[in-house]
Amino acid sequence: MDFKIREDRNGKGRRLTREREAYFQLMRQGYSSREACRVVGINLRTGKRWRNGWHSPPTGKPKPPIYVEASASGLSRYLREEDRIYIADRLREKASIRTIAAELGRSPSTISREIRRNGMPLRGDHNRWAYRPHAAQRRAEQRRPRPKAGKIGQNPELREFIQHSLTLRWSPEQICHALRARFPDRPEMHVVHETIYQALYVQGRGELRRELTKALRTGRARRRLHRQSYKRQPRSIPNMVMISDRPAEAADRAVPGHWEGDLIIGKDGRSAIGTLVERTTRYVMLAHLPTDHNAASTRDALVESVKTLPPHLRRSLTWDQGSEMASHQAFTIATDIPVYFCNPASPWQRGSNENTNGLLRQYFPKGTDLSAHSSERLNAVAAELNGRPRKTLGWETPAERLSKLLAATRQ
Known part of the structure; x- marks a missing residue:
């Protein structure tokens, strides 16, 4: 990449426009965030804030992520509006999902999920399905912002069941299987155990009370890495049978x-x-x-x-x-x-x-x-x-x- 790091950075409030553009270009080329930050010459935390926004700045309101349009010539991680237009055109021509995926260089599941999530019933008739690319683009953009309200926080019945089970010292995995057994036909009551752990340990989401971590087997208020197990010295016991x-x-x-x-x-x-x-x-x-x-x-x-x-x-x-x-x-x-x-x-x-x-x-x-x-x-x-x-x-x-x-x- 033909890029030279700008030496003059003393101006207060100066925006690192060229560094930011170079950072996102490296990310699109497949570089890791750490490597892209090293090449451009910025702090790893700066690159993270450019990508994800700044949720808790010292002053002012939270800063949203910096939106950088992907290059039209390269393959973006997300479907672009021109991709959705192409999908709509090929659907009208009765092309199969796998054919469209091969032509766009995508997985068939990506195209299938896109049509299912962003399509809509035609004139209110659920038997007739339409895929409108511009409306699909708006729906995708509306879903993209983070953070989002979690499933537990949106469902009071689910939250109450999980909190009651935690007070009985059930593990999150036991709770998840109990939910599927008790509510087999209600997918809105189904979660995986990692969702419960996230609701307990990732604060600011307001999904589960922090004190419920004491009901977990470890009782820890935060997650920790596994420690090496304690090794005891062997003892001599007469007439042992191994x-x-x-x-x-x-x-x-x-x-x-x-x-x-x-x-x-x-x-x-x-x-x-x-x-x-x-x-x-x-x-x-x-x-x-x-x-x-x-x-x-x-x-x-x-x-x-x-x-x-x-x-x-x-x-x-x-x-x-x-x-x-x-x-x-x-x-x-x-x-x-x-x-x-x-x-x-x-x-x-x-x-x-x-x-x-x-x-x-x-x-x-x-x-x-x-x-x-x-x-x-x-x-x-x-x-x-x-x-x-x-x-x-x-x-x-x-x-x-x-x-x-x-x-x-x-x-």
Whole structure:
């Protein structure tokens, strides 16, 4: 490109007209915004404001994006008015969608979507459809400005349903599938889970209350990158039987009765709650450990929890190499449930339990005293988790799936 950056930039309020034109020309040629800014010699934020506008300037009203007409000789990202005129002419000649797309160098879906979105019924008759290029151009220009009101903000019924479900600690993905199940014939009530996250985290849209982020599993007020998982040092437990020796039926989750377990630890490591998750149904049981979580206390609490299970639901228990399970042999003698241990630093080997422990942190946050919770409270939390629809169960609840298995066993 034959372009030289202007050296005189000291004039107050001077508009960088040539730089702006060169920037947009580079963007049309396929350069990234960062590369175009580097070539022209402007700040990356300046190029962003030229493209998207300035929504929160220090003074004055928000600045709209700078409109630059695409070159007629090049292929624009958006359909131009001459493209729409060509589409209208070829439609009158009975040309197919694919033929028009090939002639314009566009995808057939682009042409089909353009006709569907910007066409209109002829004289009010929905059986006769017309495509008028100039009216289509006006419609496209009216839809283009940003920002737009989101789907959740436009629909009070949808917003109320989502907010109520969030207060029940449902995840956005669970809410989306519940909406499709409850309103199958109402597409205006259907959203994807990213729409809910955007309504929570992108403020200024006024769609969902900011405090509802506390009901999410992470409870974060803003999004963060994933951190590297914590690696624990392996512990020596006598007579361990490793997960490689576990029956194959436990790995494929085809047979119920195989459990995964762990502890969630409270403030200063002084209190804990034992968690048990059935691999096939994801059914949750919680063990009360109000005073300590040494090997003897953990063994007794787990024995108390599993003694209510029928024999065919006592097949195995998978645990990590925590010292709290040092009395695993005594637990097996008392319950007839063999215990298998995961490899060091391999939390994915008991993934259902890791996922459940994350869900439980919504009820029992890190750094709190877990001994303050009674057995009745633990049972209520387990019942609420077992009543949540789960994606991995085809959006059934763990309680529903377990009751089906028990009913099939009685027959």
